[in-house]
Amino acid sequence: MLCCVCKEKEAKVHLTQIVGDKMQKVDLCEGCAAQKGVNDPAGFSLADLLLGLGASQEMEQAAGGSEVKCPACGFTQADFKKAGRLGCAECYKTFQEGLEGLLKTMHKGTRHRGKVPAALRETQDLTERLKSLQKKLDKAVAEEDFEQAASCRDEIKTTKDRLAGLTTT
Secondary structure: OEOOOOOOOEOOEEEEEEEOOEEEEEEEOHHHHHHOOOOOHHHOOHHHHHHHOOHHHHHHHHHOOOOOEOOOOOOEHHHHHHHOOOOOHHHHHHOHHHHHHHHHHHOOOOOOOOOOOHHHHHHHHHHHHHHHHHHHHHHHHHOOOHHHHHHHHHHHHHHHHHHHHHHHO
């Protein structure tokens, strides 16, 4: 098993944290474990390590090596690394470039959608798909790519039928 950080050396340190019904595992080589300060398991938070993996490098690369401070609360990248969270809503704008890559790896995307019932989610997805297909159809017609246009038209009809089936049930 390879180290989660360097992805080169064999993992010798295996950490597992169970919070509620969720389990998180991190496997580290001895060098990365020492670098991350994993020498006393009792005083160590796995969440801090998970958040810190690549976060500081991403944020430093986005800042171009200079220390960026939030104009609203004065939070810095070092503060983010220590606390594992941002200081205010403005921090998300200030550290946007570095956070985008980090959030993509942590979550399914960079846009918060919240919890939605499955049926409503499917309706929303189909509606978004219809908009996308309509744009694709318009482009194909404008470019006189009639084979593509016909394919889009058929897919639009199928999607509309599925959407109608969802809304009537």
